């Protein structure tokens with residue numbers, strides 16, 4: 376009995392010392408910001424809603440009215456290789472709203488970060504968690520049903536090649552189950568650079584997103600808008616396009 380009380384007392388002293396040490400060396404937090412820049416095609420034209428583009432591979436002419444997608448489950452890699460998970464990281468990027476394309480990860484431990492990883496879409500747990508708030512609020516018009524979950528990527532617009540009424544196209548891409556899952560994790564380094572997070576400095580990492588990748592990735596193209604202008608539920612085609620879209624993210628540069 377006496378021995379175990381001594382052991383508990385020793386543990387308490389040790390943990391107080393350890394906490395004090397932790398606070399001294401690692402107590403500072405800062406924030407890291409990521410800005411998504413939408414760039415069209417191989418020539419990286421500045422992309423905006425309402426502007427007409429020609430797809431460099433399919434040759435289709437198209438004007439987007441909507442481009443929205445989820446970024447979630449963010450992880451940051453430190454220079455020592457350890458991974459910092461960003462808790463509760465769910466963001467809806469809307470190409471029509473520049474503020475939504477600037478993500479701010481707060482309360483990140485100070486240090487040098489060399490890379491980032493995130494899901495394009497929403498993890499399966501949150502797909503079946505019922506009505507939620509913030510980026511996941513069904514009022515954002517990105518939620519199908521309790522069975523199908525969230526639309527991960529929504530691309531809509533018009534194209535003279537479309538055979539739909541009013542020449543529209545609509546791609547609602549998602550699905551978190553089985554072979555037709557549209558959930559992809561993107562990982563990249565900061566090009567050998569390091570984002571220095573400090574209490575007094577919040578680095579900004581610029582990442583490029585190429586919406587043209589919805590039609591082609593790695594030299595392989597999917598049917599053009601004359602054949603397919605309407606994808607609305609998870610299937611093999613949406614899974615392919617989700618993967619292609621996720622391959623359209625790349626590191627641009629960073630500001631410390």
Ligand SMILES: [Cu+2]
Pocket residue numbers: 581628630
């Ligand atoms: Cu910049």
